[in-house]
Amino acid sequence: MNLFPALADPALTxxxxxxEIAERHPAAISFAAGxxxxxxxxxxxxxxxLDAYRTYLLQDKGYTDAQVNRELMQYGRTQGVINDLVARxxxxxxxxxxxxxxxxxxxxxxxxxxxVLRALRATPSDVVLAVAPTYVGVVGAAxxxxxxxxxxxxxxxxVDLDDLVTQLRSARAAxxxxxxxxxxxxxxxxxxxxxxxxxxxxxxxxxxxEDFLLLEDNPYGLFQRGFTTRPPTLKALDSSSRVIxxxxxxxxxxxxxxxxxxxxxQPVGTGLLSFELAKLKSMxxxxxxPIAQAVVGGKLLEHGCSLVSANVREAAIxxxxxxLLLNGLATRFPSxxxxxxxxxxxxxxxxxxxxxxxxxxxxxxxxxxxxTPMHHFYGGxxxxxxxxxxxxxxxxxxxxxxxxxxxxxxxxxxxxx
Numbered sequence: 221m222n223l224f225p226a227l228a229d230p231a232l233t234x235x236x237x238x239x240e241i242a243e244r245h246p247a248a249i250s251f252a253a254g255x256x257x258x259x260x261x262x263x264x265x266x267x268x269x270l271d272a273y274r275t276y277l278l279q280d281k282g283y284t285d286a287q288v289n290r291e292l293m294q295y296g297r298t299q300g301v302i303n304d305l306v307a308r309x310x311x312x313x314x315x316x317x318x319x320x321x322x323x324x325x326x327x328x329x330x331x332x333x334x335x336v337l338r339a340l341r342a343t344p345s346d347v348v349l350a351v352a353p354t355y356v357g358v359v360g361a362a363x364x365x366x367x368x369x370x371x372x373x374x375x376x377x378x379v380d381l382d383d384l385v386t387q388l389r390s391a392r393a394a395x396x397x398x399x400x401x402x403x404x405x406x407x408x409x410x411x412x413x414x415x416x417x418x419x420x421x422x423x424x425x426x427x428x429x430e431d432f433l434l435l436e437d438n439p440y441g442l443f444q445r446g447f448t449t450r451p452p453t454l455k456a457l458d459s460s461s462r463v464i465x466x467x468x469x470x471x472x473x474x475x476x477x478x479x480x481x482x483x484x485x486q487p488v489g490t491g492l493l494s495f496e497l498a499k500l501k502s503m504x505x506x507x508x509x510p511i512a513q514a515v516v517g518g519k520l521l522e523h524g525c526s527l528v529s530a531n532v533r534e535a536a537i538x539x540x541x542x543x544l545l546l547n548g549l550a551t552r553f554p555s556x557x558x559x560x561x562x563x564x565x566x567x568x569x570x571x572x573x574x575x576x577x578x579x580x581x582x583x584x585x586x587x588x589x590x591x592t593p594m595h596h597f598y599g600g601x602x603x604x605x606x607x608x609x610x611x612x613x614x615x616x617x618x619x620x621x622x623x624x625x626x627x628x629x630x631x632x633x634x635x636x637x
Contacts, residue, residue: 224364231360234596237577245584249622251609252590254409254565256471257537258613266474269518270511273302276521296510299498300325302517306467306481308525313442315456316465322485324497325508329439329468329480333402334361335497335504336435336464336482340399341367348435349387350402351379353597355409355437358402371601372401378415379403381422388430400433400464405454406441407564410597410608414562417451424454427462433486434458437466442531443538444563461486464493469516472527472534477512538565541611541619548623553630565612568594573633575607586632589625 226232238252270292277283277291291301300306303320310316326332337358340346348362352371362369372387373380384401391398405415415423427434436454444450455465465483473479484493501507523530545567549558558569575593584590592610594603614622 226363226366229360229363230596231356231363231599234356235360238580238590238592238596241581241584242590245588245590248584248588248590249614249618249625250590251611251614251622251626252592253613254610255613256475257534259537260533265519266515269474269515269522272518272521273514276517292510292514294510296507296513298502298507299323299494300481300508300513301510302513302520303481305517305520305525309520309527310465310467310483312524312526313528314438314453316453316483318455318465318483318485322483322492322494324482324484324494324501325513326480326482326501327505327508328470328478329437329466330357330361331501331505332466332468332480332482333358333435333437334364335500336400336466336484337361337365337367338500339493339496340433341365343397345395345397346399347391347396348400348402349384349391349398349432351404351408352599353410353594353603354402355404356596358435358437359599368396369599370398371599374408374411374413376413377419378405378408378413379419379423381419381426384423384426385430388432398432400435401427402435402437404437404440406438406450407443407561407566409440409564410566410592410594411568412559412561412564412566415451415454420451420454420457424457424460424462428460434463435466436463439468439471440564442472442528443535443565445539445542446562455483469527472531473516473519474512477509477515479508479512479516538563538612540616541614542567544616544619545609545611545623548620552623552627556630565610567609567611568606569609570606571630572605573637574604576604579629579633583626583629587625587629589622589629591626 274288277288303323306323307318307320310318347368347370349370349372351374359369370387370391373383388398407414434454438453455463468480484497486493488496556571558567577593580593592608594606594608
């Protein structure tokens with residue numbers, strides 16, 4: 221049976237592959253998963269958040285009981301029902317001024333990426349650029365749309381602007397139209413690299429002069445290692461609607477709710493890009509679960525719409541785990557190199573041998589430790605001597621034990637060489 225060719229693309233198989241290996245080896249310590257900590261999960265929180273949102277509808281918005289029941293239990297507005305709370309959160313935590321109408325609440329951030337890329341893929345010549353290595357989900361979404369992804373070098377400042385200009389102009393010379401650059405400016409997945417303030421300003425200027433959009437994905441921005449002031453997001457600095465902001469509550473609210481959003485305030489015709497994205501969504505998922513949105517909305521309300529306040533405990537866990545991971549690497553791998561991110565979940569370890577999926581399977585079965593081969597984030601065109609370690613969902617006891625197992629794997633590989 222002939223199927224869509226992209227279904228065979230490695231970008232679409234990598235997540236399933238990693239999940240399958242993890243399922244086959246449930247006792248393995250996993251540095252592979254980028255999921256949030258479960259340390260403070262509590263079932264009772266869900267009902268409390270729902271009650272908080274119901275009270276908000278009754279008292280602040282003047283709903284009747286029948287209207288509340290309809291909002292929570294009936295099909296909802298395609299563009300979302302908690303848009304006003306999302307807008308308040310963006311203003312409180314990020315200094316982003318966004319109207320509720322510019323926001324589309326999506327089924328996770330993955331849907332937001334898909335909607336934006338679908339809207340931008342207007343002709344066969346349209347392409348998207350991505351800072352490499354990059355999140356495999358955006359590459360997979362682009363593959364489903366037959367939209368080429370052109371890599372741009374990362375570099376110590378988060379993006380190599382000279383290479384970006386080279387890629388833009390080479391693409392145009394080949395008859396292509398670069399529509400946007402996808403990037404994670406804070407503690408990027410997988411590299412952990414962040415953009416400094418000067419690079420942010422230069423990137424915005426370049427987007428204006430070269431006429432392309434920036435797709436800013438910000439799932440990790442609240443989780444810095446230190447207590448210094450966080451740099452402004454690209455969207456907060458954006459004065460000419462060059463930035464489409466992709467947000468998620470998976471890392472900062474309730475991951476199982478699967479609620480994300482996109483801020484798309486770019487003018488299109490007589491309306492906004494958000495209205496066009498809502499049209500696409502109406503044919504894809506129809507709407508995002510109002511119950512899931514209410515859970516997220518209740519958590520926002522409980523914390524004054526500040527996810528910084530809501531994640532004090534979680535941020536401390538990630539700081540603790542990152543410190544343990546970095547210190548553990550220094551003890552066990554004195555001859556190797558690794559990144560030292562200023563926050564987030566991920567560290568990239570570079571080794572002197574080939575790293576692939578077969579080695580991961582061996583690591584899981586023989587040594588009981590999981591990690592992610594970096595070649596998945598390069599589309600197979602790099603990262604073959606690197607592996608990504610995530611510290612977000614491991615316990616303090618698992619980190620040293622997992623690193624001991626990883627050191628045993630490295631010794632095995634070197635003895636066999």
